[in-house]
Amino acid sequence: MKNSLQNKLVVWLGIAIMIISLFASGVSFRLAFNQAQSFQDDGLRQIAQLVDNYKTPLDEERILESMDSDLKRIVVQPVIASPNSLPPLLNLPENLSTGYHTLNIDGLYWRVYVYATRLGRQVAVAQEATVRNSMARKSALLTLMPLLVLIPVLILVSRRIIKAEMASLRTLAGIIDTQNEERLSELPAVSMPDEVAPFIHAINRLLQRINLMNESQRRFIADAAHELRSPLTALSLQAQNIERTGSFAISKERLVPLKDGLERSRHLINQLLDLVRQQASKTNLLPVDLEKAALAVIEEMMPIAEARKIDLGLSREATVQIDADASAIQLMLRSAVENALRYSPLGGEVTVRIGSEDGDAILEVIDNGPGIPEAELERVFEAFYRLPNTRQIGSGLGLAIARSIADQFNGSITLRNRTSGTGLVFTYRQRQSLTEI
Amino acid sequence: MRILLVEDDQMIGDALSMALRDAAYAVDWVKDGETALRALENQEHDAVLLDLGLPRRDGLEVLKQLRANEGSLPVIIITARDGVEDRVKGLDLGADDYLTKPFDVEELLARLRATLRRQGGQAASLLSNGIISLDPSTYEARIGEVVCRLSAREFSLLQALMIRPGTILTRTQLEEKLYGWNEEVESNAVDFLIHGIRKKLGVDAIKNVRGAGWMVARGK
Numbered sequence: 301m302k303n304s305l306q307n308k309l310v311v312w313l314g315i316a317i318m319i320i321s322l323f324a325s326g327v328s329f330r331l332a333f334n335q336a337q338s339f340q341d342d343g344l345r346q347i348a349q350l351v352d353n354y355k356t357p358l359d360e361e362r363i364l365e366s367m368d369s370d371l372k373r374i375v376v377q378p379v380i381a382s383p384n385s386l387p388p389l390l391n392l393p394e395n396l397s398t399g400y401h402t403l404n405i406d407g408l409y410w411r412v413y414v415y416a417t418r419l420g421r422q423v424a425v426a427q428e429a430t431v432r433n434s435m436a437r438k439s440a441l442l443t444l445m446p447l448l449v450l451i452p453v454l455i456l457v458s459r460r461i462i463k464a465e466m467a468s469l470r471t472l473a474g475i476i477d478t479q480n481e482e483r484l485s486e487l488p489a490v491s492m493p494d495e496v497a498p499f500i501h502a503i504n505r506l507l508q509r510i511n512l513m514n515e516s517q518r519r520f521i522a523d524a525a526h527e528l529r530s531p532l533t534a535l536s537l538q539a540q541n542i543e544r545t546g547s548f549a550i551s552k553e554r555l556v557p558l559k560d561g562l563e564r565s566r567h568l569i570n571q572l573l574d575l576v577r578q579q580a581s582k583t584n585l586l587p588v589d590l591e592k593a594a595l596a597v598i599e600e601m602m603p604i605a606e607a608r609k610i611d612l613g614l615s616r617e618a619t620v621q622i623d624a625d626a627s628a629i630q631l632m633l634r635s636a637v638e639n640a641l642r643y644s645p646l647g648g649e650v651t652v653r654i655g656s657e658d659g660d661a662i663l664e665v666i667d668n669g670p671g672i673p674e675a676e677l678e679r680v681f682e683a684f685y686r687l688p689n690t691r692q693i694g695s696g697l698g699l700a701i702a703r704s705i706a707d708q709f710n711g712s713i714t715l716r717n718r719t720s721g722t723g724l725v726f727t728y729r730q731r732q733s734l735t736e737i
Numbered sequence: 738m739r740i741l742l743v744e745d746d747q748m749i750g751d752a753l754s755m756a757l758r759d760a761a762y763a764v765d766w767v768k769d770g771e772t773a774l775r776a777l778e779n780q781e782h783d784a785v786l787l788d789l790g791l792p793r794r795d796g797l798e799v800l801k802q803l804r805a806n807e808g809s810l811p812v813i814i815i816t817a818r819d820g821v822e823d824r825v826k827g828l829d830l831g832a833d834d835y836l837t838k839p840f841d842v843e844e845l846l847a848r849l850r851a852t853l854r855r856q857g858g859q860a861a862s863l864l865s866n867g868i869i870s871l872d873p874s875t876y877e878a879r880i881g882e883v884v885c886r887l888s889a890r891e892f893s894l895l896q897a898l899m900i901r902p903g904t905i906l907t908r909t910q911l912e913e914k915l916y917g918w919n920e921e922v923e924s925n926a927v928d929f930l931i932h933g934i935r936k937k938l939g940v941d942a943i944k945n946v947r948g949a950g951w952m953v954a955r956g957k
Contacts (some may be wrong), residue, residue: 525817526790526817526818529817529838529839530746530748530749530817530838531748532838532839533746533749533817533838533839533840534746534748534749534751534752535839536839536840536841537749537752537753537755537756537839537842538748538752540756540841540842540843541752541755541756541759541842544756544759544842545759554755557748557751557752560748561748561752564748
């Protein structure tokens, strides 16, 4: 509990209370002490007045000594003893002015009040200071007592209050600890101290985000399992169809769909791996020349384009480069070109266009297929989503992978239908790189 | 026996149609819920194989709609959804059986036979009119002491007649049991098959009602 807020609060509050009480005690001690002293000084002055009022001039030579009930020695004597009088009790310095003095006489402290008589002689009324001080201290200490009692009480009470307030935090921790990680529920903000509320709200917002993420992950895994089952079902049916025939020729004929089924499984698994790899990879930004990337993808896709008699070409309107990862950008472009080739009619045309606009690099794939209904333009980015009633056997992951890549480089992907004629335009847009090639 | 296959996956649909045809079922294959419901309106099918994840109309909705129309058509759900909840929901909505993908063709065919049998009110696996008994799992027909194996198509035709002995089926009705929509009906196929069956089981096995069609005798 080295970093315990509670302990810290108790310790610091305790220290603060101690310091403040000590300071307050000091001040009040000082005040009480001073007051006691000034009372006693008044006493000295009154004695002096009494002596002055009732003594004859002769008496001024006299030396009085008395002890009061508290064993206070009080001495009244002239400051300068006359030669014919008794030796003075106290050896006072000769040049004492009228008023109060604290003097060290023969090792003892004395409080001395010097006054001038009507005859002009200086008479001193002295009281032993040690006695005086202990008296004053005693009365001052009495005023300290309540404060000294208060210190431990204050510390104890503050400790209790803090502990009680902290209990709600412990309850909160308990709630968090017992959460089911599969389904995180919101923390209660009521009955918590106001200071903790923003913290709880922040945690709740985080929990919500985690829940959403968990939910989408769960859905993805469920979808992935489902999607893996379909090609597997097809494969098992296709294999059994071959098994059932007695004829070699028919078996051979039935191998064709089995091969397609294998190809489909391979494609799906590759896509799944691509997606997972894409989401897990850490971004390593390097300048990527879009033309090079486009050429690599076009080369790779040429056989498919030729098989479908599609005119696949490049339109380079600007030389642009972006900060990204070349293989990821190619993977994204491949998804787009694959889709374009798949949905374009036989003998169609697919163009990869590289351009720039307002400092953004633009990478487009334009086809002349049927396009996508406006309502579906956003949904097609969902993993495993395929347009209803398409004969194409895709994994439904291509665009999800592409978007995941775009997000990685702070780029954006949009799909729009061509306004002139039919077809789809896939647009990737990212800030152009500042570094020169 | 004519089966409506509702399956949106091109490859599975292709392979399953082939497997069913190999087993002498006539297959009509549709790929979405709407089309499935329209196909069912014609009431020409003996059973439905229904996928659940369908475009336009979910499989469960199709099932609900079908049962709401008081159709008692046998329905087997074939789906990749394997949750208990999904099974319970499917069966509660009136499916006769539930098969999770991937499945074995033999199992599907056995379940299909069992479902059709229950539909005909028979618990025994053999179809019988008291004279002929027919085993759907082996395609073996027995008449008295004679046991012989029929071809898939022959079995299919005889089965159609044996489900309700005494009922006359026309040539068109028999052809419907033998061919799916997009299959070309071979002319004289019915005559050819009946000839084959009579050769194996005797001329009296199938009776010809002039101008009407064919029937097997109702058992005594």
